[in-house]
Amino acid sequence: MKLASRRAGGRDGQLxxxxxxxxxxxxxxxxxxxxxxxxxxxxxxxxxxxxxxAALNTxxxxxxxxxxxxxxxxxxxxAYHWVDGSAYVNPVELVRKARGADLLPSFWTDPLMYQGxxxxxLGACEDARFVSTEHGIDLEAEVAVITGDVxxxxxxxxxxxxxxxxxxxxxxxxxxxIPGELAKGFGFYQSKPATAFSPVAVTPDELGEHWxxxxxxxxLLSFVNDQRLGEPDAGVDMTFSFLQLIAHAAxxxxxxxxxxxxxxxxxxxxRTRGSSCLAEVRTLETIEHGAPRTPFLKFGDxxxxxxxxxxxxxxxxxxxxxxxxx
Amino acid sequence: MKLASRRAGGRDGQLxxxxxxxxxxxxxxxxxxxxxxxxxxxxxxxxxxxxxxAALNTxxxxxxxxxxxxxxxxxxxxAYHWVDGSAYVNPVELVRKARGADLLPSFWTDPLMYQGxxxxxLGACEDARFVSTEHGIDLEAEVAVITGDVxxxxxxxxxxxxxxxxxxxxxxxxxxxIPGELAKGFGFYQSKPATAFSPVAVTPDELGEHWxxxxxxxxLLSFVNDQRLGEPDAGVDMTFSFLQLIAHAAxxxxxxxxxxxxxxxxxxxxRTRGSSCLAEVRTLETIEHGAPRTPFLKFGDxxxxxxxxxxxxxxxxxxxxxxxxx
Numbered sequence: 082m083k084l085a086s087r088r089a090g091g092r093d094g095q096l097x098x099x100x101x102x103x104x105x106x107x108x109x110x111x112x113x114x115x116x117x118x119x120x121x122x123x124x125x126x127x128x129x130x131x132x133x134x135a136a137l138n139t140x141x142x143x144x145x146x147x148x149x150x151x152x153x154x155x156x157x158x159x160a161y162h163w164v165d166g167s168a169y170v171n172p173v174e175l176v177r178k179a180r181g182a183d184l185l186p187s188f189w190t191d192p193l194m195y196q197g198x199x200x201x202x203l204g205a206c207e208d209a210r211f212v213s214t215e216h217g218i219d220l221e222a223e224v225a226v227i228t229g230d231v232x233x234x235x236x237x238x239x240x241x242x243x244x245x246x247x248x249x250x251x252x253x254x255x256x257x258x259i260p261g262e263l264a265k266g267f268g269f270y271q272s273k274p275a276t277a278f279s280p281v282a283v284t285p286d287e288l289g290e291h292w293x294x295x296x297x298x299x300x301l302l303s304f305v306n307d308q309r310l311g312e313p314d315a316g317v318d319m320t321f322s323f324l325q326l327i328a329h330a331a332x333x334x335x336x337x338x339x340x341x342x343x344x345x346x347x348x349x350x351x352r353t354r355g356s357s358c359l360a361e362v363r364t365l366e367t368i369e370h371g372a373p374r375t376p377f378l379k380f381g382d383x384x385x386x387x388x389x390x391x392x393x394x395x396x397x398x399x400x401x402x403x404x405x406x407x
Numbered sequence: 408m409k410l411a412s413r414r415a416g417g418r419d420g421q422l423x424x425x426x427x428x429x430x431x432x433x434x435x436x437x438x439x440x441x442x443x444x445x446x447x448x449x450x451x452x453x454x455x456x457x458x459x460x461a462a463l464n465t466x467x468x469x470x471x472x473x474x475x476x477x478x479x480x481x482x483x484x485x486a487y488h489w490v491d492g493s494a495y496v497n498p499v500e501l502v503r504k505a506r507g508a509d510l511l512p513s514f515w516t517d518p519l520m521y522q523g524x525x526x527x528x529l530g531a532c533e534d535a536r537f538v539s540t541e542h543g544i545d546l547e548a549e550v551a552v553i554t555g556d557v558x559x560x561x562x563x564x565x566x567x568x569x570x571x572x573x574x575x576x577x578x579x580x581x582x583x584x585i586p587g588e589l590a591k592g593f594g595f596y597q598s599k600p601a602t603a604f605s606p607v608a609v610t611p612d613e614l615g616e617h618w619x620x621x622x623x624x625x626x627l628l629s630f631v632n633d634q635r636l637g638e639p640d641a642g643v644d645m646t647f648s649f650l651q652l653i654a655h656a657a658x659x660x661x662x663x664x665x666x667x668x669x670x671x672x673x674x675x676x677x678r679t680r681g682s683s684c685l686a687e688v689r690t691l692e693t694i695e696h697g698a699p700r701t702p703f704l705k706f707g708d709x710x711x712x713x714x715x716x717x718x719x720x721x722x723x724x725x726x727x728x729x730x731x732x733x
Contacts, residue, residue: 092447092663121418159663161485161526164596185591195593196522200487200663212560212659233733234538255659265511267521268594270490274659333538333581333600337418337485337526407559 082134083281084246085153086116088204093117094154098130099281100137103398105145107133116156116282120338123229123245150280150398155202156248157227157339163199163276164330165223165252165343166192168321172348172361179364192321192329195268197252199341203277205398208405209253211274211380217256218378218404222303222357222386224315225250225343226323227282231336240327241295243336247288249279249301249397250343251386256360256377279386280398287396295322297388299396301347303357304385305378310362311355315347315388378404408460409607410572411479412442414530419443420480424456425607426463429724431471433459442482442608446664449555449571476606476724481528482574483553483665489525489602490656491549491578491669492518496646498674498687505690518647518655521595523578525667529603531724534731535579537600537706543582544704544730548629548683548712550641551576551669552649553608557662566653567621569662573614575605575627575723576669577712582686582703605712606724613722621648623714625722627673629683630711631704636688637681641673641714704730 083101086094087108093115097106112129113119119126136142167173173193174184203209211218227246235243258272285292291299298316302309321329326342347357356362363373378384386400409427412420413434419441423432438455439445445452462468493499499519500510529535537544553572561569584598611618617625624642628635647655652668673683682688689699704710712726 159487161487162524164524167593187587187591191587191591193591193593194596196524196596198488198490198522198660199525200666201661210559216659233536258659261513261517263592265513265517265519266589266592266594267493267519268592270520270522270656271659275661330596333542333584333597334524335527335601340526 082284098133106148154204155278156282160199162340163197166326167345169348170320201275205280210407221252221346223250237324237328240324246282251277295324313349313354408610424459432474480530481604482608486525488666489523492652493671494647495674527601531606531726536733547578547672549576563650563654566650572608577603621650639675639680
């Protein structure tokens with residue numbers, strides 16, 4: 082089942098069911114007005130939404146309308162919890178190496194997580210607006226899950242049943258603000274402006290065999306101005322699965338329905354797969370040449386993030402954004 | 408005007424208007440079902456709520472009912488943004504001194520902020536549940552504002568008009584998890600479990616002359632098991648006003664209606680005013696005696712946080728919580 086939020090109604094958009102091919106959609110105002118509302122009452126609402134989904138996929142919704150990602154806001158245009166892990170530890174080690182710092186051994190056993198702003202989440206085709214290019218504008222291509230209610234102290238084994246939906250993420254970062262913020266010791270804030278999400282969120286079964294052990298086993302494609310940036314496999318070199326990330330997040334707290342957990346920037350040890358952010362590219366250039374050669378993004382640049390199934394069809398639709406001045 | 412959310416309806420409670428004395432309340436289902444909904448449409452809704460408030464205060468709501476903070480959830484039981492500053496820099500300097508670390512000079516000009524979980528905010532009288540006392544359970548008494556929509560890049564001067572409501576906060580902290588988390592460089596997460604808020608949120612005018620220059624000029628009282636912990640004045644030694652905190656938060660992002668910004672633990676240089684958290688008490692003991700003498704909280708302990716007006720009447724109602732095992 083694939084769900085999206087159309088730019089209609091109030092701040093949270095209008096929940097719609099989208100067919101697997103992302104060609105047509107059906108509004109479901111009688112089932113749930115918004116995705117958050119559906120997540121709040123998932124047990125009752127899910128079977129009804131799945132009924133619409135099955136009908137859509139078999140052409141049995143006569144008034145289904147053509148789906149256009151440009152009409153969408155983020156699946157959750159605002160959320161009550163957005164926390165991003167760094168599940169791919171390899172690039173973290175790389176960045177530290179480039180600045181001559183060692184990786185704490187705990188990084189391989191204890192996930193890094195930071196909490197992001199969730200009152201302003203961007204739709205897949207919305208412009209990403211920034212104050213200044215001097216801040217070092219960078220994309221970060223990631224995968225994320227949306228959970229239901231998760232009890233405090235959940236185990237990784239029990240975490241699987243609390244995963245409701247999956248999305249792609251562009252975790253916009255302002256690289257030049259990061260060193261100053263991290264030096265203060267409280268983590269990221271100004272350096273992590275509004276995050277963007279794929280047009281649709283999908284239930285895990287839409288991934289078939291590619292969803293396994295709490296990881297998404299498909300390449301994550303990213304492009305800058307139509308040039309390939311990378312295609313690392315999101316299931317490879319993911320040190321912590323989403324099950325472990327959820328257990329880490331819920332160690333001392335409950336998570337409410339609609340909590341979004343991100344994987345962190347996807348990265349493979351196999352360098353031929355490229356990168357999912359410019360910071361990694363620049364770090365590799367620094368290691369090889371002594372200085373970065375690839376600039377950060379400028380106003381007018383476009384980025385694209387997508388994941389295809391084994392037949393080459395888009396799973397989540399593409400995040401396709403232009404960098405713009407605020 | 409004073410607003411609360413009663414434990415009724417769905418996950419967000421039921422918005423009610425409370426009289427200034429916190430003695431009676433009136434539900435307002437025809438105006439706005441929840442506080443978030445009121446904040447989403449503040450310009451239209453505020454005059455209507457103020458009408459009810461005026462009628463309540465003059466005894467003109469015949470079916471007003473007795474107000475009991477125990478029936479309340481947090482004013483916003485879940486929010487889209489909860490960010491906490493460290494506006495009282497003096498105690499930050501003190502903690503660093505105790506562990507032999509210098510304060511970065513930027514701490515006096517650039518606010519520290521961390522983002523907290525906002526999908527599970529506790530009501531004033533709800534038990535605070537924790538996994539283990541070994542985590543070092545501590546209260547942190549603070550003041551917070553709730554904003555309307557704030558544009559990116561807002562100036563401190565313009566920030567004032569975006570402040571909708573004020574509350575008290577108990578920013579529960581797990582002290583023994585903090586060093587490990589901060590060493591990882593991404594800030595707090597597991598060390599900052601669910602936060603609690605006062606029974607009512609009040610518009611700034613309820614504070615009269617005590618709301619000035621973006622600061623609350625009244626003592627913040629806190630107690631542990633009915634023993635006074637502190638009564639520092641929230642308007643004294645606040646290095647960054649709420650106006651500056653909002654401008655800092657909005658430097659690279661918009662804030663959505665209902666964003667909560669906290670002051671950080673209130674602390675005065677005048678040591679006779681006591682403290683607003685046990686960590687500060689323990690730090691002062693360490694400086695004086697070489698080791699802390701006051702333990703962190705144990706299951707069954709009670710904390711109380713309150714602020715009185717100059718006539719001794721409660722402004723926000725009391726945060727009055729028991730520490731319990733999860």
